[in-house]
Amino acid sequence: MVGKIEKILCALLRFFLPINVRSIKGALWFLISRFSVFFLTLIIFFSIVPVPYSAYMIEKKVTSLWDNKTYNIQYQWVNLENIAWQMQMAAIASEDQRFKEHYGIDFNAIQSALNHNQQSQKIRGASTISQQMVKNLFLWSDRSWIRKAMEIPLTFGVEAIWDKRRILEVYLNIAEFGNGIFGVEAASLRFFKKHANQLNIKEATLLAASLPNPHIFKVNKPGKIMRKKQRWIIKQIRNLGATEYLNQLK
Template sequence: MVFFAITLFFRFVPIPFSAYIAQQKISHLLQFDFDYDVHYNWVSLDKISPNMQLAVIASEDQTFPSHWGFDWNAIAKAFEHNEKSKRIRGGSTISQQTAKNLYLWHGQSWIRKGLEVPVTLSLELLWSKKRILEVYLNIAEFGNGIFGVEAASRFYFKKSAKNLTPSEAALLAAVLPNPIIYKVNAPSNLVKRKQAWIMRQMNGLGKAYLKHL
């Protein structure tokens, strides 16, 4: 009951921090890394450029408006790919990633994967799609200690998230979900190719796609 009460409460108020933000801060402190700073600035969805909203949907979860937390086709394709390849591909939706970042921890354990299911379903039940997207964009990691699109936009582009261009939004989306290996301020050829692909997907979906949320 406490979990549901907290989740319902978070439907209406800014999230002060996520479990993953806390995990990262504590982990660095335990390693005596006192220089690690958390950059985190909450903003409402109407202050995040539609380009950014569309970029993460185009990149990670194009069925986001219609599913109930899980994209079973993407999960099946990821499982089939991972059986054949050493490069692991994820099949997580934006809802699953929000649940993981907000309440759980990163890793591939079956315990975490098991907990992810009811937490994701709870978000889908208690929150709107717009709220899930809003929280996701505010707590996703975009670099070492950089959490949320507002902090990322100001750090990398010296502007508010509401002013992100399609190219800038696609670049931020391109480094997810591993912004430590893939860097916004030093994009590899792989990141640049993904950025271009995301922009094509954004053009295909169109900004009117966001009206389905």
């Protein structure tokens, strides 16, 4: 097993290390081209294949091992058809109401967030479901400009190859809903003792209300702020048209 891992690591090093490159500019273009090929391959691969692990899951696992802590991952892939429409709409209503309209980046939401952040101490984000999915699947969790610079072209790449239903499917499968709890199936089983296709509107919106930060907004201990967000999400689902909205996803 160790020998196989060493061979894989050596192959990756040979793929990414610039060999016979004589300038910094040449090395830079070499790395950009190799990373582009690498991520394009992953985007195409995961457009069809269920995701076994996300980069964020791996990051959390490696960090826990480094800190000599136990970290168990609860995760079970389910197809979109096996996720209740209430959960699908709850995520859209909570995180990205223009999901069906934009091409990965919501410039209207960015402008609105900038205006809000200039006038308020409470920072509002503008990441779309597509961006959040790309970050969780391919990248790491910090707020660095390097990560953001990689996130934008990757998001456009995903939007160009995947349809909206696939983006929503992967997003709901790898989103974190609690410590080590990834995806709506694992969350449904953990918190409600039922499968994701059996969730009702109250359960689905409670899960969605935790999405900004499941380590603060806990599904099993919802506070006043979380309950208020839950009621708001229910109202937004009705305003968006519920299942009619989902029928328009392409």
